[in-house]
Amino acid sequence: MTTLIKLYGAPVSTCTARVMTCLHEKAVDFALVPVDLFSCEHKQPPFLAKNPFGQIPVLEDGDLTLFESRAMTAYVAEKFKEAGTDLIRHHDLKEAALVKVWIEVESQQFHPAIAPIVYEYFVAPIQGKSPDQGVIDANLEKLSKVLDVYEAKLSSAKYLAGDFYSLADLHHLPYTYYFMKTPCASIISERAHVKAWWEDISSRPAFNKVSEGMNFGEK
Amino acid sequence: MATPVKVYGPPLSTAVCRVVACLLEKDVEFQLISLNMAKGDHKKPDFLKIQPFGQVPAFQDEKISLLESRAICRYVCENYPEKGNKGLFGTNPLAKASIDQWLEAEGQSFNPPSSALVFQLALAPRMNIKQDEGVIKQNEEKLAKVLDVYEKRLGESRFLAGDEFSLADLSHLPNAHYLVNATDRGEILTSRDNVGRWWGEISNRDSWKKVVDMQKQQHSP
Numbered sequence: 001m002t003t004l005i006k007l008y009g010a011p012v013s014t015c016t017a018r019v020m021t022c023l024h025e026k027a028v029d030f031a032l033v034p035v036d037l038f039s040c041e042h043k044q045p046p047f048l049a050k051n052p053f054g055q056i057p058v059l060e061d062g063d064l065t066l067f068e069s070r071a072m073t074a075y076v077a078e079k080f081k082e083a084g085t086d087l088i089r090h091h092d093l094k095e096a097a098l099v100k101v102w103i104e105v106e107s108q109q110f111h112p113a114i115a116p117i118v119y120e121y122f123v124a125p126i127q128g129k130s131p132d133q134g135v136i137d138a139n140l141e142k143l144s145k146v147l148d149v150y151e152a153k154l155s156s157a158k159y160l161a162g163d164f165y166s167l168a169d170l171h172h173l174p175y176t177y178y179f180m181k182t183p184c185a186s187i188i189s190e191r192a193h194v195k196a197w198w199e200d201i202s203s204r205p206a207f208n209k210v211s212e213g214m215n216f217g218e219k
Numbered sequence: 220m221a222t223p224v225k226v227y228g229p230p231l232s233t234a235v236c237r238v239v240a241c242l243l244e245k246d247v248e249f250q251l252i253s254l255n256m257a258k259g260d261h262k263k264p265d266f267l268k269i270q271p272f273g274q275v276p277a278f279q280d281e282k283i284s285l286l287e288s289r290a291i292c293r294y295v296c297e298n299y300p301e302k303g304n305k306g307l308f309g310t311n312p313l314a315k316a317s318i319d320q321w322l323e324a325e326g327q328s329f330n331p332p333s334s335a336l337v338f339q340l341a342l343a344p345r346m347n348i349k350q351d352e353g354v355i356k357q358n359e360e361k362l363a364k365v366l367d368v369y370e371k372r373l374g375e376s377r378f379l380a381g382d383e384f385s386l387a388d389l390s391h392l393p394n395a396h397y398l399v400n401a402t403d404r405g406e407i408l409t410s411r412d413n414v415g416r417w418w419g420e421i422s423n424r425d426s427w428k429k430v431v432d433m434q435k436q437q438h439s440p
Contacts, residue, residue: 052368052372053368064313064316066316066317066320067320068319068320068323070323074319075316075319078312079312093283093298094282094283097282097283097290097298100285100287101285103290104290105286107289107327108287112331146272152271153271
């Protein structure tokens with residue numbers, strides 16, 4: 001009998017959403033265990049025993065406890081590779097390698113540019129600060145350069161790693177979802193292929209199940 | 220006999236030596252094709268075809284061209300499982316996931332502040348770029364918080380993911396090496412008992428010593 005996967009996190013959290021989307025794509029049952037961010041539950045010893053970095057999410061599968069959302073999605077996509085959507089293309093060595101490449105591109109090129117912008121618009125206000133335009137502008141410039149490469153890539157293939165949806169595309173969903181609600185959304189929509197790619201991946205049912213819960217500071 | 224894989228980029232690049240260290244651990248024959256970044260080799264059309272972001276490293280074997288050092292390392296470990304250090308990325312899914320989470324922690328939490336410090340303290344002066352004291356202070360604080368977590372972890376475990384050296388530890392070598400050897404802030408690592416012990420062990424591995432030798436050969440007097 002397999003144990004139920006537990007995911008500790010919050011529905012509004014980008015990184016929790018990343019893992020939940022993956023679990024839905026793989027049709028894997030899981031329980032979302034809410035972590036109370038406002039009372040700093042994630043910084044207290046019981047939680048720190050699961051993730052010493054004091055961040056959500058955390059995934060538990062039997063005796064295995066994992067932190068870092070991209071390590072979780074990689075684990076889930078591999079463990080359940082024969083179920084649901086094929087996110088890692090394990091039957092084709094070349095495709096699988098390209099998925100790995102674009103997973104790292106999201107992690108090392110896209111994420112560092114988009115995350116501070118999402119932070120300024122959504123998190124800073126909760127802490128009583130106004131969005132820092134200097135930070136926003138500097139990161140918009142970086143993100144634009146990354147999106148120029150994406151635009152070229154997506155003009156020759158439907159998705160980032162090839163003509164197939166993969167974990168590499170999925171990883172972009174949560175931060176881009178919030179980004180599209182900011183005044184900066186045009187840098188996505190003014191690039192025809194990036195726009196089409198975004199509309200495609202953000203309309204997948206697995207993501208819609210998750211984005212319903214992503215109401216950050218909205219009524 | 221297999222043709223050596225190709226790695227494009229200068230050995231002084233942290234990301235390039237992440238890949239080289241991995242290839243050495245895995246005993247995979249490779250050819251390092253250095254690029255002159257000062258001359259803009261990495262921005263030329265031929266290179267952009269294999270690395271559209273114009274960064275190093277790029278990697279080619281008989282089957283494929285790849286970019287992003289951590290993707291290359293994972294590929295090497297998964298596609299040459301019987302070579303060299305077989306446990307570098309774990310020999311079963313649970314071990315692999317445990318290593319992967321620390322490799323992600325390196326990429327998300329250790330790399331950004333350590334890279335910023337290496338740039339500000341070691342590279343900017345050589346490039347005649349003015350150092351930004353605010354950026355230095357901010358990243359020292361960030362890195363200190365990360366290393367506090369490492370200090371606790373490495374008091375419980377010999378290496379980050381467990382008792383064996385893994386890709387997660389390896390991934391830290393390039394930035395940590397520069398911090399300790401090319402800046403005056405090395406004590407951020409060496410003054411912490413457990414982190415210092417761990418740094419001593421991982422930097423003494425034969426594979427890393429070979430990388431350091433390659434860097435010394437390239438560095439013109």
